Amino acid sequence: MGTLMKTPLLALAMLAFTLSPARAADPTGEAMAATCAGCHGTQGRLGTVEFMPLAGLPEAEFVRAMTDFRTGKRLSTLMGHVARGFSDREVRAMARYFASIK
Amino acid sequence: MLNRREFLKAGAGLAFAAATLPVRAAQGGGHVVVVGGGVGGATAAKYLKLANPKLRVTVIEANRTYVRGYGSSEVVTGHVSMDDLNVSYDTLKSRYGIQFVFDTVVGFDPARKQLRTAGRQTLAYDKLIVSPGIRLLYDAIPGYSAAVAETRVPSGWIPGAQTALLAKQLKAMRQGGTFVLVAPPTPYRCPPGPYERAALVTEWMRRHNPTGKVIILDPKDSFITDATMQLGWHRLYGYNMPADYLKDLPASVQVKNSGRPSPIEWVRAKDGGEVEKIDARTLAVTTLQGVEKADVLNIIPPMQAGKLALDMGLTDASGWCPVDRRTFESSVHKDVFVIGDASIADAMPKSGFSANTQAKVTARAVADQLAGRTPGEPVWENTCYALAGSEYGLFVADVFRLKDGKIAQVSGQRYLPLDATPAQIRLAATYQQAWLKTFTEDCFA
Numbered sequence: 435m436g437t438l439m440k441t442p443l444l445a446l447a448m449l450a451f452t453l454s455p456a457r458a459a460d461p462t463g464e465a466m467a468a469t470c471a472g473c474h475g476t477q478g479r480l481g482t483v484e485f486m487p488l489a490g491l492p493e494a495e496f497v498r499a500m501t502d503f504r505t506g507k508r509l510s511t512l513m514g515h516v517a518r519g520f521s522d523r524e525v526r527a528m529a530r531y532f533a534s535i536k
Numbered sequence: 537m538l539n540r541r542e543f544l545k546a547g548a549g550l551a552f553a554a555a556t557l558p559v560r561a562a563q564g565g566g567h568v569v570v571v572g573g574g575v576g577g578a579t580a581a582k583y584l585k586l587a588n589p590k591l592r593v594t595v596i597e598a599n600r601t602y603v604r605g606y607g608s609s610e611v612v613t614g615h616v617s618m619d620d621l622n623v624s625y626d627t628l629k630s631r632y633g634i635q636f637v638f639d640t641v642v643g644f645d646p647a648r649k650q651l652r653t654a655g656r657q658t659l660a661y662d663k664l665i666v667s668p669g670i671r672l673l674y675d676a677i678p679g680y681s682a683a684v685a686e687t688r689v690p691s692g693w694i695p696g697a698q699t700a701l702l703a704k705q706l707k708a709m710r711q712g713g714t715f716v717l718v719a720p721p722t723p724y725r726c727p728p729g730p731y732e733r734a735a736l737v738t739e740w741m742r743r744h745n746p747t748g749k750v751i752i753l754d755p756k757d758s759f760i761t762d763a764t765m766q767l768g769w770h771r772l773y774g775y776n777m778p779a780d781y782l783k784d785l786p787a788s789v790q791v792k793n794s795g796r797p798s799p800i801e802w803v804r805a806k807d808g809g810e811v812e813k814i815d816a817r818t819l820a821v822t823t824l825q826g827v828e829k830a831d832v833l834n835i836i837p838p839m840q841a842g843k844l845a846l847d848m849g850l851t852d853a854s855g856w857c858p859v860d861r862r863t864f865e866s867s868v869h870k871d872v873f874v875i876g877d878a879s880i881a882d883a884m885p886k887s888g889f890s891a892n893t894q895a896k897v898t899a900r901a902v903a904d905q906l907a908g909r910t911p912g913e914p915v916w917e918n919t920c921y922a923l924a925g926s927e928y929g930l931f932v933a934d935v936f937r938l939k940d941g942k943i944a945q946v947s948g949q950r951y952l953p954l955d956a957t958p959a960q961i962r963l964a965a966t967y968q969q970a971w972l973k974t975f976t977e978d979c980f981a
């Protein structure tokens with residue numbers, strides 16, 4: 435509780451720290467996209483309306499959404515937290531994956 | 537059930553049985569056997585087939601229908617029925633061509649890479665994924681036992697008849713009665729779960745038993761989502777927040793304890809909440825602070841990896857299964873992978889969501905290994921929505937990476953902000969209900 439982060443800015447500072455070059459490689463777009471599937475459907479395919487289906491989403495749209503969630507520009511329940519777990523390059527890789535799913 | 541020595545012996549005697557029932561790796565893939573068709577096992581089987589449709593995938597599962605644990609506290613308050621917890625395996629069979637053997641594993645020969653079932657089938661594997669869930673240690677609490685849990689003091693932490701019994705007891709409770717929930721020590725399945733259940737029971741009582749009371753007895757001093765959950769209790773039920781939580785609230789969040797007794801109480805370890813023994817006949821619970829007399833008693837006892845993991849020799853002294861964190865391959869047996877609640881996964885909570893993302897990483901790693909590729913960089917996630925009331929949602933959400941051979945949380949803040957707007961709170965509750973559907977689909981369809 436004492437460690438709760440108060441501002442997105444601080445969170446971004448921490449992100450820069452945790453995603454420092456010490457890490458070997460990025461996971462594949464497919465592997466990262468699989469972590470979204472519990473809510474957004476297997477491969478981003480979804481029938482229900484509450485969550486956003488991600489399959490076939492244009493790359494730029496996905497990147498913008500994730501970036502706005504991360505900075506707090508776009509209000510969310512938990513997407514802000516999740517978005518802070520991925521670097522810009524990783525978000526682009528996920529975007530490419532979802533855009534490629536028909 | 538066989539004891540562990542007999543279990544391994546039953547496995548070692550497989551040579552001739554295997555000769556009469558040969559199981560060969562299919563060409564172009566290999567044979568992956570998954571034991572346990574719960575969240576972890578079902579997801580692994582499906583994602584193996586997505587990774588490589590040529591793989592032969594066989595799931596050995598004890599029951600023909602899965603009874604989901606997530607969302608099962610809603611049975612206790614009558615929001616859904618036991619039938620609503622049932623999940624069919626039909627789609628996994630028909631859409632993905634996954635084979636199911638409904639049977640119980642009773643023998644294991646790691647040298648020959650073979651398993652034996654109670655129905656006397658022998659199965660050979662190239663890779664084996666085990667997701668056996670948990671085993672409840674009823675006997676760890678003096679006065680408690682499996683027999684008591686099935687008849688008088690249900691746990692309901694592995695969903696089934698005990699869940700239904702608890703629902704029946706709550707309905708039949710006298711007006712003004714006390715519902716006592718005994719929370720487990722860490723690590724345990726679904727960290728916010730006991731507190732969500734207590735909240736839903738409190739909400740139910742406001743309508744059906746307004747003078748009734750809920751008391752949580754806890755061997756811990758904190759829990760995942762504790763601040764946001766208690767803020768919800770305060771707003772919905774007039775719960776008095778402890779001073780140490782009050783002082784961490786942002787200035788914009790107004791909380792004024794009424795000082796009146798609240799319909800829900802949380803007795804922490806430091807306040808004597810640890811249970812020493814129970815009397816199953818009188819439902820008296822003895823803690824360090826005294827004796828609490830319950831009208832309905834729900835105990836979530838300490839737990840460890842499912843018995844199968846113990847029998848297969850996959851556990852360590854902690855009772856959980858040590859694994860290579862990159863792939864979840866067992867530290868004990870090669871070509872055997874342990875996922876889900878049973879595994880030791882460091883910062884990852886034991887949850888369905890965790891089991892689901894572990895299954896995906898492991899399925900991909902197994903498919904890669906069978907194809908002669910090196911598994912890629914793993915990433916996992918956990919999202920547990922929880923309810924403080926049926927329209928008051930909160931959550932814990934994390935992204936996890938491998939760091940120095942351990943699993944670490946990398947996404948920073950994990951909880952609903954304490955100054956969340958009413959819309960965020962309401963939406964979180966809507967998403968919790970939606971997630972029950974989308975998640976079941978991702979695992980089982």
Ligand SMILES: Cc1cc2nc3c(=O)[nH]c(=O)nc-3n(C[C@H](O)[C@H](O)[C@H](O)COP(=O)(O)OP(=O)(O)OC[C@H]3O[C@@H](n4cnc5c(N)ncnc54)[C@H](O)[C@@H]3O)c2cc1C
Pocket residue numbers: 571572573574575576577596597598599602604605606607608609639640641642667668669670692693694695725726729842844875876877878886887888889890891919920921922
């Ligand atoms: C009240 C409650 C609420 C919860 N809420 C949430 C939530 O909101 N979000 C969340 O993410 N998680 C939640 N969970 C937790 C979630 O249900 C578990 O973490 C998840 O089921 C773990 O998956 P698993 O594969 O490890 O085990 P399980 O799903 O328990 O699967 C184990 C399977 O193995 C089979 N099996 C065991 N031994 C053998 C054997 N010898 N032979 C053959 N088959 C065998 C069993 O029959 C079972 O089907 C909740 C749990 C409870 C109890």
